[in-house]
Amino acid sequence: MKLVRLYAYAVSPMKNVEHAEPPSGGAVRVTPDIRTTFEGMAVSAEAKIQVDFAVDTTTRTNDSRDRVMQFAFEASAAARSAATSLAASLAERMDRRSSACLLVLGSLRDADRARVFILTFPKEDALRLRSGGEEATIQVLTDVFSQTSRLRKAALFEGKNRKTAFLSGKVLDFQATTGSHPAADFWITDFLQCVLAMHGEAGTRELAKCLRRTYEAAETPAEKEELYAAILSVRRSPRPRWSLRSFADTYLAGRVKTEFIDAASNAAIVDSAFDFVPTVFDQALNFRVFRLEGEVFVSAPFDQIGNGRPVVVTGVEEKHLRCEGVVVDESLKTRHA
Amino acid sequence: MREELGRRYRDNAPLLTRVRDRLEVETTEALKGLNHIDRVYFRVKDHDSFLNKALDPRNKPAYGDPLAEIEDQIAGRVLVFFLEDVEAVRGRLAGTFSFVESVRRKPAKDEEFGYESHHLVCVIPPQALLPDWEGRDDLPRTFELQVRTLFMHAWAEPQHDLGYKASEELPRSVKRELAWIAASAWGADGAFQRVREWQAQMGAREESGT
Numbered sequence: 001m002k003l004v005r006l007y008a009y010a011v012s013p014m015k016n017v018e019h020a021e022p023p024s025g026g027a028v029r030v031t032p033d034i035r036t037t038f039e040g041m042a043v044s045a046e047a048k049i050q051v052d053f054a055v056d057t058t059t060r061t062n063d064s065r066d067r068v069m070q071f072a073f074e075a076s077a078a079a080r081s082a083a084t085s086l087a088a089s090l091a092e093r094m095d096r097r098s099s100a101c102l103l104v105l106g107s108l109r110d111a112d113r114a115r116v117f118i119l120t121f122p123k124e125d126a127l128r129l130r131s132g133g134e135e136a137t138i139q140v141l142t143d144v145f146s147q148t149s150r151l152r153k154a155a156l157f158e159g160k161n162r163k164t165a166f167l168s169g170k171v172l173d174f175q176a177t178t179g180s181h182p183a184a185d186f187w188i189t190d191f192l193q194c195v196l197a198m199h200g201e202a203g204t205r206e207l208a209k210c211l212r213r214t215y216e217a218a219e220t221p222a223e224k225e226e227l228y229a230a231i232l233s234v235r236r237s238p239r240p241r242w243s244l245r246s247f248a249d250t251y252l253a254g255r256v257k258t259e260f261i262d263a264a265s266n267a268a269i270v271d272s273a274f275d276f277v278p279t280v281f282d283q284a285l286n287f288r289v290f291r292l293e294g295e296v297f298v299s300a301p302f303d304q305i306g307n308g309r310p311v312v313v314t315g316v317e318e319k320h321l322r323c324e325g326v327v328v329d330e331s332l333k334t335r336h337a
Numbered sequence: 338m339r340e341e342l343g344r345r346y347r348d349n350a351p352l353l354t355r356v357r358d359r360l361e362v363e364t365t366e367a368l369k370g371l372n373h374i375d376r377v378y379f380r381v382k383d384h385d386s387f388l389n390k391a392l393d394p395r396n397k398p399a400y401g402d403p404l405a406e407i408e409d410q411i412a413g414r415v416l417v418f419f420l421e422d423v424e425a426v427r428g429r430l431a432g433t434f435s436f437v438e439s440v441r442r443k444p445a446k447d448e449e450f451g452y453e454s455h456h457l458v459c460v461i462p463p464q465a466l467l468p469d470w471e472g473r474d475d476l477p478r479t480f481e482l483q484v485r486t487l488f489m490h491a492w493a494e495p496q497h498d499l500g501y502k503a504s505e506e507l508p509r510s511v512k513r514e515l516a517w518i519a520a521s522a523w524g525a526d527g528a529f530q531r532v533r534e535w536q537a538q539m540g541a542r543e544e545s546g547t
Contacts, residue, residue: 050463052435060438114473160474164406167437167460167478168471197463201432205366265359265464268471272463277432283370289427 001108001115003035003042003081005071008182009087010143013094023087023103027080038106042117047154047172048271049243050197051188055167064193065157065166066087072107072114072159079107084152086118095192099123102145114157118192121145122152123202131180153187168197176241176273178252193254196273203242206265207234208284213263214256223256231285232302235278244270290321298323339388345404346387349476352467353381357411359465360480364413367433370418371425372416375487382410406475408458410479420530422454423455435461437479450519452496453489457482488522488529 009025026032028143053065067089083105090103100123108115122147128139146152154172159165171194173187188194198206211231218224230251234242244264248257264270288305290298290313298321300311310325361379368374382390387410390396391403400406415426427439438458444451458479461470470476485493496515499507507515 052460054435055437057436057439139430159478160402160405162402162406164408164478167435195435197435197460199431199433199435199462201367202363202462266466266468268466268468269463 001039001042001110001113003030003039003106004036004109005070005105005107006030006125007032007080007083007087007105009083010102010123011087011091011094011103013096013098014091015093015095020091021080022084023091025103026084028104038104038117039108041119041154042108042115042156043107047156047170049171049173049176049188050269050272051171051192051194052168052197053166054189054193054195060163062193064191068116068118068157069161069166070156071105072109072116072166088333090120090191093186099151112160114161115156118155118188120153121147122149123308124149155187155192169194197276198269198272198274199277200277201280203272204277204280205284206245206269206274207242207247209265209277210260210263211285214260217259217263218256221319225316226252226256228283228288234276235281235302237276239276241273241275243273245273246273269335290319292321339392339506342391342403343388344386345475346384349404349410350381350384352470352476353411355467356461356465356470356480357381360411360413360461363433363462364415364430364482368415368426369428371422371429374426375416375418377415379411379413382407382412398504402474405477408477408479410477411461411480412483413480414483414485414490416423416485416487418487418529419533420486420526421533423484423486427455427457430457430459430482430484434482434534436463450492450516450523452519453485454493455484457484463487486526488525492519492522 006028007026008028009023011023012021014020053062055062055065062088066084067082068147071079071086074082086105087103094101102121102123104117104119104121106117106119108117122145123142124144126141126144128141130137130139151174152172155169156171157166157169159167171188171192171193176188180197188196196203211227215224215227218227230247230322233251234247244261252260261270286301287299288298292298298311300323303309305311305313310323312322314320314322357379361377364379365377368377387403387407390407391400404410415430417423418424434457436457436459438456440456441453442456443453458481461478461480471478496518498513499511
């Protein structure tokens with residue numbers, strides 16, 4: 001695909017500003033250097049969070065999507081209008097917690113297929129050293145934007161010009177999984193008007209599924225304990241948003257981590273963020289079942305296992321279980337349920 | 338053109354079938370714990386139905402890329418017992434799928450009786466996709482999901498071949514029979530829902546001891 005259109009704007013926070021100034025900028029001439037730089041960014045492997053546009057389900061419209069497609073497929077004047085509109089929209093959603101940024105919008109084309117990238121680079125102060133002879137000078141640069149800051153963001157959308165395309169995309173947003181919800185929601189929800197493609201309940205079920213499969217494939221008691229500890233930890237964690245990879249990076253190591261990642265339904269979702277839903281997790285993965293010598297089975301919810309709880313398990317290689325509690329019901333069965 | 342399009346659709350069928358299976362599992366899991374679900378099932382549109390829809394001269398505008406644009410190549414259906422369950426199912430599915438369309442299909446006029454169903458068009462979620470699906474322009478990005486009561490379904494399925502896609506105009510008497518059946522189904526749904534509400538009231542009274 002070839003870069004055919006590039007626009008850039010300096011965007012400052014304008015949320016709740018009475019007389020908001022429009023972002024300054026416009027079309028950028030696509031030189032060979034610019035083409036190389038931004039065509040590379042347009043296929044960035046860093047944008048991994050999958051998102052869907054939050055479409056009005058009666059009209060099938062979404063302002064951001066409509067502007068993105070207008071930018072990709074319409075003639076120059078309409079594309080410029082769409083780019084300016086997106087820049088203004090970004091400014092309106094940035095409050096004083098956000099730093100000013102460079103917004104870059106680009107469109108690549110290959111026949112009737114287009115790829116649109118939207119990038120932001122936060123503004124930073126930088127120093128430039130000029131030395132010559134016996135003297136050196138330092139310049140303070142205030143119109144520099146960082147390419148490597150963890151506050152930078154990206155969005156990629158691709159497809160043909162039809163109503164069934166450009167419904168999904170990929171996003172780079174370091175705050176989406178690590179920050180508070182307002183910070184996390186700014187880029188994906190507020191500006192792009194998207195939702196996470198892997199919805200919370202589905203993502204949480206996927207997490208539980210991967211844990212269950214990995215547990216079944218565990219080769220040693222130590223591996224099982226590692227998984228069990230991870231299950232308890234994520235249930236207690238205050239972090240609201242995960243991906244399978246961030247979970248694995250946080251709680252797992254070695255062979256278990258590899259098995260867990262390989263257990264995902266497909267490789268594409270491993271980095272896809274989702275909101276953790278505790279009730280769904282508990283429904284999907286809430287019981288630990290022990291088979292003891294003599295075909296005795298003990299089945300207990302996770303929160304009933306541990307010191308001071310009805311079920312106490314000690315040891316690693318050879319485990320011992322002690323269970324004590326009040327019997328509230330019993331039944332006769334032909335086999336263990 | 339029909340032959341070429343048919344060949345390409347046949348080539349895609351195994352992929353559509355695999356995604357169909359994944360969507361069925363995803364939908365079934367999403368609805369776990371909800372009462373009054375009679376059935377969840379998915380299908381891949383059959384070859385002739387796809388071609389008839391893709392090449393129908395009444396399409397306005399005509400499909401440019403039917404392999405990508407026809408959204409019910411994979412379609413699912415959730416059958417529930419009561420009217421109140423339709424919204425409960427829709428709400429639960431919203432936690433798993435991104436909706437592109439959500440439409441209550443019903444007769445245009447209040448005094449008419451006919452097809453009723455809740456239609457959803459959803460984005461195929463990433464966990465159900467196959468590798469490289471997104472890079473192809475000849476596969477759909479969406480699928481259709483219908484939510485109906487058993488009575489809505491009992492009317493819709495038989496009349497599908499009789500009236501909806503009949504190639505000839507039906508006699509007036511036959512149309513009136515179909516309308517009567519639709520009205521009866523509508524009435525039965527309403528009656529069942531009133532019984533449900535009475536049951537809920539009785540349950541609430543027992544709990545409060547009145």
